[in-house]
Amino acid sequence: MQQRAQDTRLAVIEGAARVFAEIGYGNASLADITKRAGVTKGALYFHFTSKRELALAVIDEQHALVQSAGSEIAGSDNTALEKIISLCRMFGQQLLDEPIVQGGIRLTFEASAFQADVSAPYQDWINTTHQLLAQAQTEGDVRADLDAAAFARYLIASFTGVQMVSEVLTARADVMARIEQMWEFMLPTLTSGARTQPQVP
Template identity: 30%
Template sequence: MRRLGMTDIAERGSTGQANEGIKELKQERAIRTRTRILNAAAEAFASKGFPAVTILDVAELTGMTKGAVYFHYTNKEALAVAVIEEFDSRFPVVAKTVSALGLAPVAAVAELLTRTAIAFRDDTMMRAGARLQIERGLIRAALPLPYAKYTEIIYGWLKTAAEEDGLKPGTSPEALARVLVSAFFGAQHISWVLNDRADITERTLEVIRAVIPCGEGALLACPSIPDRGNAA
């Protein structure tokens, strides 16, 4: 058996590196393709709803074949699950941007609600996720529990506010978080049905003022609140 020389080892090393490079390129290409498909699915679900959407609709939006879509997602249900999971993952991201502002807890809640409202208005993935949550009974697949993460985030800030005497005495942070989430998601749904979410920030401001005790003054610290100068 011939011993490997330095040249052989170098050539094998170069080949291995080349193969790894090709593998990474393929993985990156696959990720980009899946993202294109997911964004197209979100557009279709947001505009037509789960029952009316077909894999062909998604394929046409991406400029791909149905077979290419099926290669990455086995059926329409898998696409819906992926869109809802992406929708669900956006809430902690929005909360992180709010946390970075260093606002007082009640102001942070108001800012989170407002930024979420803007995302519902402007982000197709958010609009698709909201619609699919309503249609979840039609989707034959296991789906993430809706609104749980969002409620937990708001509860965390309200709990801190209560500990710092930032809420009215006797206010339950847990109950208030549940009421806020119910009121906010109800408001965004009504805004969608009546006005295609054009007035969602105004409706969110109404929720904040009506539901959060001591929340009026906190609005002045929220950069995303419309007409902050007139909030108080």
């Protein structure tokens, strides 16, 4: 795909993400999206045949953005537990700063409206967290008797709930503070009986 076409496609995805984030899938129209993206309907239909296809593209792009930023954290020299906490902070910041992430996350909660399986991003995050928790157990920062797989799922569910309630109550104005609070509650459960007693970094 030529660079100009790639730029147009990304503009459409970002415009769609902004519209989906603001008014949801059901209320969004392709006319709203073309206006927000600053493209013609012809340009939109060159890349996407339907609103559903566009919604799926937003979710895919959101997942790619999160994975890209997450890979940098995972490749750092920090401990595994520090990486898990940093991943949560990173995702929280993206929810504040990245329209594609904002739109993609809202779409995952509205997926029944366009009959899509949106489990992959969540499963990837659960798997990554599981691996890091197991590593943190080896490093002595997380207690050895913790069920890492179960806690990974619980952590992602907790984070999802924290950001959803933050969105409802404060339009995510307090999401970073609530993420820190979540970790203040969770760390004692993770580290009780561990060889080391890490604090929230």
